[in-house]
Amino acid sequence: MFEQAFKNIDDVLWxxxxxxxxLDYTEQTSWLLFLKYLDGxxxxxxxxxxxxxxxxxxxxxxxxxxxxxxxxxxxxxxRSQQSADGR
Numbered sequence: 001m002f003e004q005a006f007k008n009i010d011d012v013l014w015x016x017x018x019x020x021x022x023l024d025y026t027e028q029t030s031w032l033l034f035l036k037y038l039d040g041x042x043x044x045x046x047x048x049x050x051x052x053x054x055x056x057x058x059x060x061x062x063x064x065x066x067x068x069x070x071x072x073x074x075x076x077x078x079r080s081q082q083s084a085d086g087r
Contacts, residue, residue, distance in 0.1 A: 039066035 009029050010022065042058050042065075049056035062068055 035066050036070075 006029070009032060010025070038059065042056075042060075046056040046058070058065065
């Protein structure tokens with residue numbers, strides 16, 4: 001399960017970033033995994049708060065959350081353009 005996920009990340013970074021070895025994109029891979037973990041944690045915390053009738057404040061603003069920019073089907077160029085436009 002995780003092996004395929006890592007391979008997919010590696011393939012994208014290898015092609016898009018022009019990396020020459022796995023060491024070139026270890027930092028980027030770690031950051032992506034952290035953001036995905038944080039997204040899951042925040043969803044859990046938001047659900048717990050909702051069950052308790054409380055309001056949850058996310059750590060990251062909406063445009064920087066995993067669900068906003070890592071959506072499947074959206075091209076890399078589109079995300080880059082959104083960043084340049086300040087969205």
